[in-house]
Amino acid sequence: LSQLAAHHLPGRRLVVISDEHVSAVVRHDLSVDRLTFPAGEASKTRAEWARLTDAMLALGFGRDAAVVAVGGGVTADLAGFVAATFMRGIPVLQVPTSLLAMLDAALGGKTGLDLPAGKNLVGAFHQPAAVLVDPLVLATLPEPEYRHALAEAVKHAAVADAAHFDWLERHADAVLAREPAEVEQMIRRSLEIKADIVEADEFECGRRAVLNAGHTVAHAIEAASAYRVSHGAAVAVGLVTEARLGERLGLTAPGTATAIAELLQRFGLPTQLPTELAPEDLLAFMRADKKRRDAQLRFTFVARLGAVAGDQRTGWTHVVTEESLLTVLGRR
Amino acid sequence: LSQLAAHHLPGRRLVVISDEHVSAVVRHDLSVDRLTFPAGEASKTRAEWARLTDAMLALGFGRDAAVVAVGGGVTADLAGFVAATFMRGIPVLQVPTSLLAMLDAALGGKTGLDLPAGKNLVGAFHQPAAVLVDPLVLATLPEPEYRHALAEAVKHAAVADAAHFDWLERHADAVLAREPAEVEQMIRRSLEIKADIVEADEFECGRRAVLNAGHTVAHAIEAASAYRVSHGAAVAVGLVTEARLGERLGLTAPGTATAIAELLQRFGLPTQLPTELAPEDLLAFMRADKKRRDAQLRFTFVARLGAVAGDQRTGWTHVVTEESLLTVLGRR
Numbered sequence: 283l284s285q286l287a288a289h290h291l292p293g294r295r296l297v298v299i300s301d302e303h304v305s306a307v308v309r310h311d312l313s314v315d316r317l318t319f320p321a322g323e324a325s326k327t328r329a330e331w332a333r334l335t336d337a338m339l340a341l342g343f344g345r346d347a348a349v350v351a352v353g354g355g356v357t358a359d360l361a362g363f364v365a366a367t368f369m370r371g372i373p374v375l376q377v378p379t380s381l382l383a384m385l386d387a388a389l390g391g392k393t394g395l396d397l398p399a400g401k402n403l404v405g406a407f408h409q410p411a412a413v414l415v416d417p418l419v420l421a422t423l424p425e426p427e428y429r430h431a432l433a434e435a436v437k438h439a440a441v442a443d444a445a446h447f448d449w450l451e452r453h454a455d456a457v458l459a460r461e462p463a464e465v466e467q468m469i470r471r472s473l474e475i476k477a478d479i480v481e482a483d484e485f486e487c488g489r490r491a492v493l494n495a496g497h498t499v500a501h502a503i504e505a506a507s508a509y510r511v512s513h514g515a516a517v518a519v520g521l522v523t524e525a526r527l528g529e530r531l532g533l534t535a536p537g538t539a540t541a542i543a544e545l546l547q548r549f550g551l552p553t554q555l556p557t558e559l560a561p562e563d564l565l566a567f568m569r570a571d572k573k574r575r576d577a578q579l580r581f582t583f584v585a586r587l588g589a590v591a592g593d594q595r596t597g598w599t600h601v602v603t604e605e606s607l608l609t610v611l612g613r614r
Numbered sequence: 615l616s617q618l619a620a621h622h623l624p625g626r627r628l629v630v631i632s633d634e635h636v637s638a639v640v641r642h643d644l645s646v647d648r649l650t651f652p653a654g655e656a657s658k659t660r661a662e663w664a665r666l667t668d669a670m671l672a673l674g675f676g677r678d679a680a681v682v683a684v685g686g687g688v689t690a691d692l693a694g695f696v697a698a699t700f701m702r703g704i705p706v707l708q709v710p711t712s713l714l715a716m717l718d719a720a721l722g723g724k725t726g727l728d729l730p731a732g733k734n735l736v737g738a739f740h741q742p743a744a745v746l747v748d749p750l751v752l753a754t755l756p757e758p759e760y761r762h763a764l765a766e767a768v769k770h771a772a773v774a775d776a777a778h779f780d781w782l783e784r785h786a787d788a789v790l791a792r793e794p795a796e797v798e799q800m801i802r803r804s805l806e807i808k809a810d811i812v813e814a815d816e817f818e819c820g821r822r823a824v825l826n827a828g829h830t831v832a833h834a835i836e837a838a839s840a841y842r843v844s845h846g847a848a849v850a851v852g853l854v855t856e857a858r859l860g861e862r863l864g865l866t867a868p869g870t871a872t873a874i875a876e877l878l879q880r881f882g883l884p885t886q887l888p889t890e891l892a893p894e895d896l897l898a899f900m901r902a903d904k905k906r907r908d909a910q911l912r913f914t915f916v917a918r919l920g921a922v923a924g925d926q927r928t929g930w931t932h933v934v935t936e937e938s939l940l941t942v943l944g945r946r
Contacts, residue, residue, distance in 0.1 A: 328660065328664055332660055335729070335735075335736055336729070336731070339729065339731045339732075339735060340731075366738065367699070367736045367737060367738055368735075368736060369734075369735060369736070369737070370724065370725075370726060370734070370736075370737040370738055370739055371737075371738060371739060392702065393702075394702060397667070397668070397671065399668070399671045399672075400671075402701075402702070403667075403671060403700075403701060404667055404699045404700060404701070404702075405699060405701070405702040406698065406699055406702055406703060406738055407702055407703060
């Protein structure tokens with residue numbers, strides 16, 4: 283880490299920001315000031331952002347500072363937003379320690395805070411100076427958290443790379459056993475896919491929409507369940523549900539939903555909507571979803587494994603009627 | 615305004631943000647939601663930013679929203695930061711109503727909040743979708759505020775355009791009388807100069823430093839006087855003081871400081887350091903200035919009217935010893 287920081291952040295005075303749990307267990311070779319915050323999504327607040335900012339100022343950090351964010355998705359978002367706004371923006375080096383953050387949160391520049399009205403309602407796009415992924419830190423990640431994160435790896439393969447989807451099917455057991463070589467290969471390919479998409483669309487104006495595959499339904503599941511369903515589990519169900527919807531609309535090749543569901547099941551992930559969530563409730567949350575534009579429900583559909591439906595002209599999205607959606611949501 | 619908004623922000627749901635004073639007196643043709651905040655620099659707080667963000671959410675604004683910031687520099691900074699961070703950034707249309715905001719704050723994308731520890735310590739670079747300048751609204755601007763803002767017009771001419779400096783000398787009386795044609799010409803040229811510099815260096819990594827001419831001393835004067843000296847008056851004194859320093863160091867052509875001082879005096883602006891501010895106190899504030907890098911004092915010097923000293927290699931700045939600086943600061 284110290285070598286990477288010296289290379290990507292030359293001359294910068296560094297501060298490491300982590301939650302208290304990660305700070306206690308993750309060792310690294312940077313001897314710099316450290317700031318911590320209580321572990322958990324509940325720390326993604328304006329108050330915690332203000333406290334970390336004030337702590338940096340009290341320590342004398344200036345425009346020549348840089349943040350090293352060591353932790354999971356909450357840290358990437360919170361410490362990333364501190365960096366995005368400190369004296370109008372200082373560099374951040376992301377060091378994800380959860381599989382979900384390695385596959386998704388650390389790359390792409392999205393930072394944000396939650397408000398009482400919803401998640402990530404304030405934030406900024408702030409690309410990291412570098413992302414350091416060390417798969418060995420995953421050794422101690424709890425099993426459910428590890429498995430649920432695999433939904434994002436499946437998503438990356440489903441939207442962009444049929445060969446990688448095939449590779450995941452063939453190496454599912456090694457991935458589940460956290461074999462270092464296979465874990466590294468899986469993360470590397472996910473990061474390559476995501477980097478390609480983000481580079482083409484840094485500010486989420488177009489092609490980046492393909493990364494939202496599965497996520498319209500997933501966000502509704504998370505919200506309707508009051509976040510009792512994890513993000514990864516919700517994405518797994520969302521990917522399958524949206525693929526079924528795409529098949530129904532003739533936008534997704536028949537059999538795609540089943541192929542996605544089978545791979546997710548090998549990873550121990552759910553693929554059916556929780557029975558306690560009513561289709562109407564899910565629809566209500568989708569109506570309120572912040573990604574909605576021009577008062578219509580839009581989805582990004584997998585056309586076939588490794589490719590999405592639509593193009594720049596359609597914004598890689600398709601409008602779906604509430605009727606079609608309710609039919610698929612109601613089919614359990 | 616409605617035509618400009620329709621052209622630059624098509625399909626966006628607009629909110630107009632102004633301070634209470636401007637909201638009461640400035641008329642425009644947008645029939646949209648309006649949010650206000652108490653007039654004055656004291657509103658550039660995290661609390662006011664949070665209140666405005668929450669008010670937008672309560673009104674149902676989403677990612678398809680855009681902010682129209684109508685007001686002076688405080689509005690440009692505060693409403694601009696609301697836009698920069700609302701759902702990771704929505705467009706902002708800047709409508710400056712003070713001369714200082716027209717010449718400087720509305721263009722360039724700097725947004726920010728003040729903290730107890732100092733001004734603009736959090737913020738973001740967020741370029742406006744458009745800037746609408748209507749010089750007619752200046753008719754009611756108080757005379758001191760109008761005159762003090764002229765320091766920024768003098769700065770733009772001094773760093774980038776000798777012909778414009780000459781034009782300002784020849785049209786000083788018309789500018790002071792707020793003749794619409796001359797006021798418009800002056801603002802237009804300042805905006806062209808600033809836009810050229812900002813386009814070449816959006817994130818203040820290099821050439822944008824030339825816009826800081828006069829500002830190292832100016833920020834120290836503002837801070838050391840507890841902000842009793844206005845920004846414009848401080849910039850006027852800063853421009854002359856830094857030009858004298860440049861002449862002493864052989865970086866600025868002899869006579870430049872006097873030429874700048876004479877034009878500023880025609881505009882009724884101060885050119886001498888306030889006697890109650892001790893050189894050592896000013897130096898202490900410069901040491902703490904957030905623009906300082908690598909523990910050295912750096913200044914951008916006017917080489918001759920219309921040009922700055924240095925180039926990309928030097929970052930358009932020069933290191934100055936505290937000794938040289940104290941000598942010039944002590945000469946009243």
